[in-house]
Amino acid sequence: MNDFIFHNPDRVYFGKNQMEHLAEEILKYGKRVLLVYGGGSIKKSGLYDSIMKLVSNNSIEIFELAGVEPNPRHTTVNRGAAICKKEKIDVILAVGGGSTIDCSKGIAAASLTENGDVWPLVSEGVWVTEALPIVAILTNAATGSEMDGWGVISNMDTNEKIGLGGSALIPKAAFENPEYSFSLPVYQTVCGAFDIFNHVLDNYYFAGDATFDLIMEMQEAVMRTVVKWVPVAMKNPENYEARANLMWASSMALNGVLDGGSVHGCACHFMEHELSAYYDITHGHGLAIITPRWLQYILNENTAAAIYRLGVKIFGVAEELEQMDGAQKAIDEVSAFCFETLGLKSTLTDLNITNEHFKEMAEHACCMDGVITGPMTLKPSDVESIYKMCL
Amino acid sequence: MNDFIFHNPDRVYFGKNQMEHLAEEILKYGKRVLLVYGGGSIKKSGLYDSIMKLVSNNSIEIFELAGVEPNPRHTTVNRGAAICKKEKIDVILAVGGGSTIDCSKGIAAASLTENGDVWPLVSEGVWVTEALPIVAILTNAATGSEMDGWGVISNMDTNEKIGLGGSALIPKAAFENPEYSFSLPVYQTVCGAFDIFNHVLDNYYFAGDATFDLIMEMQEAVMRTVVKWVPVAMKNPENYEARANLMWASSMALNGVLDGGSVHGCACHFMEHELSAYYDITHGHGLAIITPRWLQYILNENTAAAIYRLGVKIFGVAEELEQMDGAQKAIDEVSAFCFETLGLKSTLTDLNITNEHFKEMAEHACCMDGVITGPMTLKPSDVESIYKMCL
Numbered sequence: 001m002n003d004f005i006f007h008n009p010d011r012v013y014f015g016k017n018q019m020e021h022l023a024e025e026i027l028k029y030g031k032r033v034l035l036v037y038g039g040g041s042i043k044k045s046g047l048y049d050s051i052m053k054l055v056s057n058n059s060i061e062i063f064e065l066a067g068v069e070p071n072p073r074h075t076t077v078n079r080g081a082a083i084c085k086k087e088k089i090d091v092i093l094a095v096g097g098g099s100t101i102d103c104s105k106g107i108a109a110a111s112l113t114e115n116g117d118v119w120p121l122v123s124e125g126v127w128v129t130e131a132l133p134i135v136a137i138l139t140n141a142a143t144g145s146e147m148d149g150w151g152v153i154s155n156m157d158t159n160e161k162i163g164l165g166g167s168a169l170i171p172k173a174a175f176e177n178p179e180y181s182f183s184l185p186v187y188q189t190v191c192g193a194f195d196i197f198n199h200v201l202d203n204y205y206f207a208g209d210a211t212f213d214l215i216m217e218m219q220e221a222v223m224r225t226v227v228k229w230v231p232v233a234m235k236n237p238e239n240y241e242a243r244a245n246l247m248w249a250s251s252m253a254l255n256g257v258l259d260g261g262s263v264h265g266c267a268c269h270f271m272e273h274e275l276s277a278y279y280d281i282t283h284g285h286g287l288a289i290i291t292p293r294w295l296q297y298i299l300n301e302n303t304a305a306a307i308y309r310l311g312v313k314i315f316g317v318a319e320e321l322e323q324m325d326g327a328q329k330a331i332d333e334v335s336a337f338c339f340e341t342l343g344l345k346s347t348l349t350d351l352n353i354t355n356e357h358f359k360e361m362a363e364h365a366c367c368m369d370g371v372i373t374g375p376m377t378l379k380p381s382d383v384e385s386i387y388k389m390c391l
Numbered sequence: 392m393n394d395f396i397f398h399n400p401d402r403v404y405f406g407k408n409q410m411e412h413l414a415e416e417i418l419k420y421g422k423r424v425l426l427v428y429g430g431g432s433i434k435k436s437g438l439y440d441s442i443m444k445l446v447s448n449n450s451i452e453i454f455e456l457a458g459v460e461p462n463p464r465h466t467t468v469n470r471g472a473a474i475c476k477k478e479k480i481d482v483i484l485a486v487g488g489g490s491t492i493d494c495s496k497g498i499a500a501a502s503l504t505e506n507g508d509v510w511p512l513v514s515e516g517v518w519v520t521e522a523l524p525i526v527a528i529l530t531n532a533a534t535g536s537e538m539d540g541w542g543v544i545s546n547m548d549t550n551e552k553i554g555l556g557g558s559a560l561i562p563k564a565a566f567e568n569p570e571y572s573f574s575l576p577v578y579q580t581v582c583g584a585f586d587i588f589n590h591v592l593d594n595y596y597f598a599g600d601a602t603f604d605l606i607m608e609m610q611e612a613v614m615r616t617v618v619k620w621v622p623v624a625m626k627n628p629e630n631y632e633a634r635a636n637l638m639w640a641s642s643m644a645l646n647g648v649l650d651g652g653s654v655h656g657c658a659c660h661f662m663e664h665e666l667s668a669y670y671d672i673t674h675g676h677g678l679a680i681i682t683p684r685w686l687q688y689i690l691n692e693n694t695a696a697a698i699y700r701l702g703v704k705i706f707g708v709a710e711e712l713e714q715m716d717g718a719q720k721a722i723d724e725v726s727a728f729c730f731e732t733l734g735l736k737s738t739l740t741d742l743n744i745t746n747e748h749f750k751e752m753a754e755h756a757c758c759m760d761g762v763i764t765g766p767m768t769l770k771p772s773d774v775e776s777i778y779k780m781c782l
Contacts, residue, residue, distance in 0.1 A: 001635055003406025008399070015394025015652065213619065214636045214643070217612035225605040244392055245605045248651065252605070257648055260639065261406065 001212055002261030010147050010255070011173045014248065018175055019050065022135070023058040025173040029133045030090020031060050034083055036104045037095045038068045042139065045183055047095065051137070063087050068096065068103045071154045071161060071276050071283070077106035077118040084111035084132060094136045094171070097192070098143025101136050102151030105169040108132040121164055122153050125368075128166025136171045139180040141246040142192030142284065144199055144254030146174040154277055160364070161277035176251065178243035186234050190342040191284025193230040193246055197223055197337075198287045199253035202266050206298070206306040206375030215260035220313040222249050222258065227314055231341060265374020268294050271383055274361035279353055288338040289348060293389040295331045298376040299324075306375075307331065348390045358387045392603055393652030401538050402564045403642065405635075409566055410441065413526070414449040416564040420524045421481020422451050425474055427495045428486045429459045433530065436574055438486065442528070454478050459487065459494045462545040462552060462667050462674070468497035468509040475502035475523060485527045485562070488583070489534025492527050493542030496560040499523040512555055513544050516759075519557025527562040530571040532637040533583030533675065535590055535645030537565040545668055551755070552668035567642065569634035577625050581733045582675025584621040584637055588614055588728075589678045590644040593657050597689070597697040597766030606651035611704040613640050613649065618705055622732060656765020659685050662774055665752035670744055679729040680739060684780040686722045689767040690715075697766075698722065739781045749778045 013021050026033060033055065042048045055062055065080040083089065084107060094104035108131035110118035121128065128149075138146045145151060149169045154161040184192075200219045205211050225245050232242035252258060271294070272286040299307060304327040311317035311330020315337070321329065339346040348354075362383035365372060372378040378386075404412050417424060424446065433439045446453055456471040474480065475498060485495035499522035501509035512519065519540075529537045536542060540560045545552040575583070591610045596602050616636050623633035643649060662685070663677040690698060695718040702708035702721020706728070712720065730737040739745075753774035756763060763769040769777075 001406075001632060003404075003408055005402065005404055005409075007402040011396065011398040013394075013396055015392075017394055018396075211632070212635065212639075213632070214613065214616040214639050217616055218609055218643075221608035221612045222605065225608055228604065241392060241602070241604070244603065248603075248605050252609075252648075257643075 002263075004259060004261040006256050006259070008147065008170065008256050010170050012147065012176060012251065013173065014176045016177055016179060018177065019054060022051070022054050022175065023060065025135050026055065026060055026091055026093065027058060029172070032063070032088060032090045033060055034063050034065060034080060034087070034089045034092045034107070035095065036065045036068060036080060036092060036100055036107065038066075038070075038097070038100050041183065042095050045180070047137070047139070047180060051093070051095065063089065065107070068100045070099050071280060072099045072103035072106070074106070074119045074122065074153050074155045077103055077110055077153060078116060080104070080107035081110035081116040081118065085116055089132065091133045091135060094134055095139065097138070097140030098145040101134070101138075101145040101171070102143070102153065104134050104136070105131070105145070105151035106153050106164060108134050108169065109164065109166065118153060118164070119155060122162050123160070126166075128164065128168050131166065131168035134169070134171040135173045137175040137180070138247065140184055140188065140192055141181055141243070141250040142195045144196070144250050146171060146176065147251040147255035150254070152273065159277045161273040174251070176247050178240055178247050181243045181247060182238045184237065186237070187282070189233050189237070190230065190344060191282045191288075192250070193226050193233075193284070194288045194338065194342060194344070195284040196246065196250050196253050197226045198268050198291055200258060201291065201310075202268055202374075203258060203262050203264055204306060204310065205262055206303045212260045212262070215258060215262060216309075219258050222252050223314050225249050227337060263374065265372065267372050267374040267378060270365045270372050271386060274365050275348070275353065278357050278361060279351070281351055281353075285344055285351070288342065288344045289346065289390050290386065292331055292335040292338060293386050295334060297382065297386050297389065299327055299331065300376070303327075303375050348387070355388060355391060358384050362387065393654075395650060395652040397647050397650070399538065399561065399647050401561050401646070403538065403567060404564065405567045405639065407568055407570060409568065410445060413442070413445050413566065414451065416526050417446065417451055417482055417484065418449060420563070423454070423479055423481045424451055425454050425456060425471060425478070425480045425483045425498070426486065427456045427459060427471060427483060427491055427498065429457075429461075429488070429491050432574065433486055436571070438528070438530070438571060442484075442486065454480065456498070459491045461490050462671060463490045463494035463497070465497070465510045465513065465544050465546045468494055468501060468544060469507060471495070471498035472501035472507040472509065476507055480523065482524045482526060485525055486530065488529070488531030489536040492525070492529070492536035492562070493534070493544065495525050495527070496522070496536070496542035497544050497555060499525050499560065500555065500557065509544060509555070510546060513553050514551070517557075519555065519559050522557065522559035525560070525562040526564045528566045528571070529638065531575055531579065531583055532572055532634070532641040533586045535587070535641050537562060537567065538642040538646040541645070543664065550668045552664040565642070567638050569631055569638050572634045572638060573629045575628065577628070578673070580624050580628070581621065581735060582673045582679075583641070584617050584624075584675070585679045585729065585733060585735070586675040587637065587641050587644050588617045589659050589682055591649060592682065592701075593659055593765075594649060594653050594655055595697060595701065596653055597694045603651045603653070606649060606653060607700075610649050613643050614705050616640050618728060654765065656763065658763050658765040658769060661756045661763050662777060665756050666739070666744065669748050669752060670742065672742055676735055676742070679733065679735045680737065680781050681777065683722055683726040683729060684777050686725060688773065688777050688780065690718055690722065691767070694718075694766050739778070746779060746782065749775050753778065
């Protein structure tokens with residue numbers, strides 16, 4: 001069992017009637033606010049107007065960065081950082097899903113550097129300990145960015161999609177109103193839900209010394225909740241209970257509560273980031289295609305027990321099977337969840353992705369340490385094999 | 392489903408090799424430290440010496456308050472507050488179990504008041520927003536005080552045992568090394584474990600609108616962990632995994648992660664505090680005697696579903712029973728856990744407690760609102776009936 005440090009000072013306002021606290025949270029840091037958002041959905045939903053009303057009642061001055069992309073670009077981040085420098089912004093208000101919050105984290109970090117360029121921080125893996133404060137309003141249950149210290153930034157010039165992390169990047173406050181996700185289309189709901197599921201799975205205790213029963217129990221609790229409630233949200237997008245369970249699961253998946261000394265391999269995430277970087281596909285869909293193949297690839301006598309346990313605890317696989325058979329049944333259940341329950345297309349071929357770039361993508365995916373660590377250490381050749389299984 | 396705010400800025404260092412961070416955490420607040428501890432066990436175990444070595448290497452000046460009682464007295468708290476005032480203490484270092492940390496919270500609050508008396512804060516239910524910073528080193532998995540904003544202080548002159556709460560009372564940092572609980576006697580281990588179990592149960596969604604599946608799942612995860620690992624710790628006190636699971640369960644039970652808009656009825660805790668206040672018994676033992684009787688008393692068609700679910704999820708009660716039968720089976724399982732697995736004496740009579748003070752204790756227990764709220768609202772006459780069931 002590994003030692004660990006737990007620290008998450010984010011203040012989360014969860015529920016329907018929490019926006020009254022928004023001005024109070026912003027005013028802790030100042031009156032000059034950069035509002036960051038994506039497409040026009042927050043204007044259509046009326047959220048933009050209600051934010052404007054709340055802040056104008058408190059003499060808060062708003063500057064805007066709109067149009068953040070689903071995989072946020074470093075160029076967009078840099079535009080935001082330039083506004084922060086020019087307008088002496090005190091606090092960033094991120095309104096949207098993970099992309100918007102991730103972009104805001106890049107801005108928060110870059111705006112305190114001399115040249116306002118986020119890419120050197122990202123590409124050099126700088127751990128960010130100074131940044132502008134961020135307040136987030138979440139509209140999509142997926143990335144966990146509302147409660148963690150990580151953002152993922154894409155450089156489309158170089159086909160790179162890399163995480164930027166740091167203690168200063170945890171939002172100071174997050175507003176999570178499940179109603180804000182009512183208007184989310186089924187495809188985004190499903191992809192977000194699988195992102196949550198995979199965040200937990202990527203962190204599951206597959207093998208080795210990192211065993212902590214309480215943590216596995218809580219990880220399983222979160223995965224079961226996702227598996228139970230995403231079909232409800234698909235059928236009835238305005239089911240508050242379904243949206244609330246998914247939204248809080250999103251935060252729980254990455255806020256440190258499920259870590260407890262586990263080893264964050266992030267294998268599926270590293271492999272998927274290459275797909276998004278090269279083909280700009282939806283992150284959660286890429287993950288759903290990769291995950292069952294990855295489980296199949298890493299299945300061996302070291303990992304079988306945990307994979308079988310996953311099947312039993314999450315999908316109700318029978319307990320009395322031979323271990324390897326049980327693990328195989330568990331992988332089949334993960335597949336069925338991705339491609340039957342969630343209805344996602346099951347191959348990269350379906351997304352018009354060929355093996356053209358697999359070799360360089362695999363090398364990219366391993367660029368941090370030369371391999372991807374986790375329950376099984378993956379060399380670039382392993383990653384390439386897994387990509388081929390996804391065709 | 393209720394709205395809620397989640398905020399817990401405590402920084403937890405969990406594991407065997409974390410003490411190197413102790414000086415760093417203390418020095419964030421200053422060099423003048425009040426060390427608070429209970430009996431001599433931290434001297435016997437060598438913990439006292441290793442703390443002294445660590446702090447003296449960093450020119451930290453230590454003042455001491457030793458001899459904190461198992462149910463800490465307001466008079467002891469006031470002695471500590473007097474030292475803080477006189478010696479201009481910067482930070483309190485609490486080393487021990489819940490009683491020591493609770494006592495330290497009282498000191499932290501009282502030392503910033505004019506007269507240094509904690510009792511007016513306690514008796515008037517003041518919400519503490521200013522207090523000296525506390526760093527805690529935990530040696531006993533039980534109360535959750537290492538990660539929450541509550542302490543319980545006893546006034547033996549008036550037979551009162553009351554909680555003192557406030558955002559400023561959450562420790563700034565907590566050190567949780569499961570090895571420090573190796574030397575804990577079986578009785579303390581068992582009583583601590585049941586305290587954890589009851590913290591979660593007191594907060595379980597028995598009825599009404601407060602239903603949040605993810606939270607119930609995580610509550611069940613923590614209760615299952617306690618039920619699984621306490622027998623291991625009883626048999627083998629130096630089993631690291633058992634001690635680690637219990638210790639982290641202690642923190643999880645009350646750090647807000649399992650709240651999520653639930654209604655903190657704390658019925659069993661309010662009723663037990665009277666037993667400790669009148670008879671100075673061990674808190675967890677009192678809880679174990681009360682809990683199954685309380686469940687029996689509140690069992691009705693509103694609460695049966697949740698009580699049955701508890702039985703199924705924690706104790707493996709069969710799923711196909713009639714609801715009321717299933718709930719009864721669940722209560723029987725809780726009893727068996729308390730009195731067979733944990734081996735605790737099962738009645739107040741066994742602890743030489745008679746019905747002599749039940750009437751006034753019941754009134755005391757309801758003194759906050761005239762009733763105890765929760766899954767069933769309990770009037771003083773209900774509380775008296777539950778006490779009688781415990782004879």
